[in-house]
Amino acid sequence: MFGLANPDRFLRFTRPLTPVLWVVAGVLLAAASWLAFAAPEDYQQGDTVRIMFVHVPAASLGLMAYGALGVSSFFALVFRHALADAAARAAALPGAAFTGLALVTGSLWGKPMWGAWWAWGDARLMSVLILFLFYLGYMALRASIDDEQKAARAAAVLGLVGLVNLPIVKFSVDWWNTLHQPASLLRAGGPSLTGEFLTPLLTMMAAWAALFLALWLTAIRTEIVRRRVLAIRTRRALEA
Template identity: 85%
Template sequence: MFGLANPDRFARFTRPLVPVLWAAAALLLIAGAWFSFTAPEDYQQGDTVRIMFVHVPAASVGLMVYGALGVSSFFALVFRHPLADAAARAAALPGAAYTLLALVTGSLWGKPMWGAWWVWGDARLMSVLVLFLFYLGYMALRASIDDEAKAARAAAVLGLVGLINLPIVKFSVDWWNTLHQPASLVRADGPSMPTIFLTPLLTMMAAYAVLFLALWLTAIRTEIVRRRVVAIRARRALEA
């Protein structure tokens, strides 16, 4: 695994893997959409239950992506490895997109269920909003500093600080009284929802996760090429 920290080895290893991930993500998304639209209406929520098949995977993967960003930031800050920094940078935009999708679909789901688009006192909503702000802050910080090395170090520190929010998002429904229901998937006694809803939900979660991997690896490979081009231009400028 540590051998892949070498950019050349990473590029060679991921070259055949990336198209496979894109194809797998497309197939899983098609299957997940089919299962989602053919699932029956919920006896309480009606057709609005289908929002769950978009909202829950987006929120879960958005949380997972920030974990990847934080771990990559740790290796970039401690070991000063450029590939780890590239991985952290590449995770920020997809993670922000997933988290924004979770916030938007959560509002669409909350209106018919709770009677409100947004509830400021809900711990889960607020912690996910904070997660989204960490993503935006990470990208804004990198963009605001011209020196790439300084930008990478500053963003890595912010990325590590943001990890504090992950357990808050995860356990907010257990630690505080919120409008969100307790965990339905990861439970000691197993999932609490019927298979007819569990199947599309898990399929969409897998689709979102594989799609992120495809996006992430593609973005890392692009970042490696970009940095090589910048280095070549800088070298030529010195030689000129």
């Protein structure tokens, strides 16, 4: 793992891996979509239950991406490793997209279930909104500082602070009385979903996980190349 911290080794290792992840993500997405549409209607929610197959993976990947951003920020801040900083920066945009999608699909799901698009008093909704704002703040902070090293340090601190919100998002429905339903997958008694809903949901979550990894690795590789091109241009400008 630490050997891959070298940018050259990382590029060599991920060159064949990245297209494989894209193919796996595409195949799993196609299979999961077919399973989701083939699943029966829920006896209470009807066809609205199919929003689950988008909402749950999006919310899970929003947390996963921020975890990757936060851990990468730690290594970038403590060990001043350029590849860790590139990994943190690369996780921000897809993580924000997944979290934003979770908020939108949650509102679409909440309207027929709760009778409202949004519930300000729901701890899960508010903590996910705060997670989304951390993503936006991270990207805005990096874009607002011209010096890349200063921007990286400031963004890394913000990324670490945002990690505090992850357990709040996860356990908010257990700690407070909220409208949001409790966990359906990771629970003491096992998943509460029947197989006809559990199989497409797990397949979709695996597909989105592969998609995030493909996006993340591609973005890291692009960031490495961008920094190298920038360094070459800067050196040539100084020589000129």
